[in-house]
Amino acid sequence: MAHSPFDAWITGDDEVTSLLAREWTRQTTTVQLIASENFTSPAVMAATGSIMTNKYAEGYPGRRYYGGNQVVDEMEDLARRRLTALFGADHANVQPHSGANANVAVYQALLNPGDTILAMRLDQGGHLTHGSPASITSKIWRFVSYGVTDQSNDPNQPGEIIDVDNLRELAHKERPKLIVAGATAYSRLIEPAIFREIADEVGALLMFDSAHPAGLIAGGSHPNPVPYADAVTFTTHKTLRGPRGGAILCREEHAKKIDGAVFPGQQGGPLEHAIAAKAVAFREAAQPSFGAYTDQVVTNARAFAASLAGEGFRIVSGGTDNHQVILDLRDFDAELTGKVAQEVLDLAGITTNRNQIPNDPRSPFVTSGLRLGTPAETTAGMKEGEFAQIASLIARALRHRDDEAAVATVRGEIAELCSGFNPYANFVS
Numbered sequence: 001m002a003h004s005p006f007d008a009w010i011t012g013d014d015e016v017t018s019l020l021a022r023e024w025t026r027q028t029t030t031v032q033l034i035a036s037e038n039f040t041s042p043a044v045m046a047a048t049g050s051i052m053t054n055k056y057a058e059g060y061p062g063r064r065y066y067g068g069n070q071v072v073d074e075m076e077d078l079a080r081r082r083l084t085a086l087f088g089a090d091h092a093n094v095q096p097h098s099g100a101n102a103n104v105a106v107y108q109a110l111l112n113p114g115d116t117i118l119a120m121r122l123d124q125g126g127h128l129t130h131g132s133p134a135s136i137t138s139k140i141w142r143f144v145s146y147g148v149t150d151q152s153n154d155p156n157q158p159g160e161i162i163d164v165d166n167l168r169e170l171a172h173k174e175r176p177k178l179i180v181a182g183a184t185a186y187s188r189l190i191e192p193a194i195f196r197e198i199a200d201e202v203g204a205l206l207m208f209d210s211a212h213p214a215g216l217i218a219g220g221s222h223p224n225p226v227p228y229a230d231a232v233t234f235t236t237h238k239t240l241r242g243p244r245g246g247a248i249l250c251r252e253e254h255a256k257k258i259d260g261a262v263f264p265g266q267q268g269g270p271l272e273h274a275i276a277a278k279a280v281a282f283r284e285a286a287q288p289s290f291g292a293y294t295d296q297v298v299t300n301a302r303a304f305a306a307s308l309a310g311e312g313f314r315i316v317s318g319g320t321d322n323h324q325v326i327l328d329l330r331d332f333d334a335e336l337t338g339k340v341a342q343e344v345l346d347l348a349g350i351t352t353n354r355n356q357i358p359n360d361p362r363s364p365f366v367t368s369g370l371r372l373g374t375p376a377e378t379t380a381g382m383k384e385g386e387f388a389q390i391a392s393l394i395a396r397a398l399r400h401r402d403d404e405a406a407v408a409t410v411r412g413e414i415a416e417l418c419s420g421f422n423p424y425a426n427f428v429s
C-alpha cells in the first residue's frame with residue numbers, strides 16, 4: 001500500500017491511516033482536473049499539520065483575547081506582510097476560513113442589509129455567494145445579476161463572454177452600492193479596469209472575487225485587480241496552490257471595517273495552522289518559478305481546449321484565457337449529460353465536475369456541461385502533450401461509456417500516465 005508523508009504520525013489508528021492511504025492512491029494514480037483543486041507543496045502540508053493548530057488566537061496580532069500569542073502574532077504578521085507584498089495591496093486579512101466567508105465579510109463590512117449588489121449569474125459562471133437563492137447572501141442583500149453574451153457561430157467572436165453592455169446598463173438602472181467581478185466557471189479574462197470604470201460611473205464600490213485566478217495574478221499571467229478594486233477576495237487553495245482557506249486584500253480606508261467583519265463579525269478563533277501554511281504558500285508564489293508555473297497552466301489549458309475541440313466537444317466561449325476549459329457536451333453526444341460524463345470519467349480515473357453552461361436546458365444537478373482545469377496536473381509536471389493525451393482518453397471513455405472493459409482500459413492508461421507525474425513521488429515509501 002502507498003504511504004503518505006503523514007502516516008508515521010498516525011500510529012495506532014488503522015481506520016484513519018487506511019483512508020489516508022486510499023486518498024493518497026486516488027490522488028496520485030488518477031488525473032485531477034477539478035479547476036479549483038491543486039497539489040500543495042509538502043511544506044504547505046507540513047505547516048497545515050503543525051503545532052499552530054493548538055492555539056486560540058481570537059483577535060488580531062497585538063490585540064488578542066487570549067494569552068500566549070507572541071509567536072502566533074509574528075506568524076500572522078508574516079502571512080499578512082507576504083500577502084500585501086505579493087499583490088501590492090494596502091491591507092490583508094488572512095483569517096477567512098474560505099472564499100465564501102471572505103465574500104460575506106466584505107459585504108458585511110461595506111454594505112447595509114438590503115443594499116443592492118450587482119454580480120454574475122450563478123448559472124452563467126458566478127458563485128453561490130454572488131446572490132444564489134440558496135445562499136444567506138440573497139436573504140440579506142438585494143442582488144441583480146449580469147450574464148454573458150449569446151453564443152455565436154462566428155469563430156472570431158464566439159460569444160459567451162461577460163456582457164459589458166448589459167453590465168453597464170444594469171449598473172446605471174439599479175445603482176448598486178457594490179459591483180462584484182469574478183466567477184467560478186468562466187474561462188475568459190476578467191478585465192478589472194472595465195469594472196472599475198463602470199463602478200465609478202454609478203458611484204459603486206468594487207469587489208473582485210479572484211478565488212479562481214488568484215494564482216494566475218500572483219504569477220503575473222493575469223492582470224492584478226488590486227489597483228482597481230476596493231476589496232479583492234480569494235481562496236488560497238486553487239491556482240494559488242496553498243492550504244484550503246480564504247483571504248481578503250483591501251484599501252486602507254476599508255481595513256478596519258473588513259477586519260471587524262471577519263472577526264468578531266463572522267468567525268471565532270482563526271485557524272493559525274492554516275495561516276502558517278498560507279504564509280508558506282505566499283512565499284512560494286513570490287518565486288520566479290511560480291510565474292513559469294502559472295504561464296504553463298494557461299498554455300496547458302489552451303492546448304487541452306484545442307485537443308478537446310478536435311475530439312468533437314464544443315468549448316464554451318470558443319477557448320480559454322485561464323486555467324479552465326468548459327465543455328458543452330451536446331455537440332459530442334446529444335444524450336450525454338454532465339452528470340453521466342462525470343460518473344463515467346470517475347470510473348476511468350479522470351476527476352472532473354459537471355457544470356451548467358450558459359442557457360443550459362438541464363438542471364444544475366444534471367447539466368449539459370463539464371468544467372475541467374489544468375492547475376493540479378500542471379503542478380505534477382504535465383505539459384501540452386499529456387493534456388492532448390488526456391483529451392483523447394476523455395473522448396474514448398465517453399464514447400464507449402457503456403463498455404466496462406473499454407472504460408477500464410482507459411483507467412489503466414491513465415494510471416500509467418500518472419505514474420510518471422506523481423507530485424509527491426519522493427515521499428512515497
Ligand code: DSN
Pocket residue numbers: 036099127184185
Ligand atoms: N467550489 C468552488 C469551485 O469549485 O469553483 C467554488 O466555491
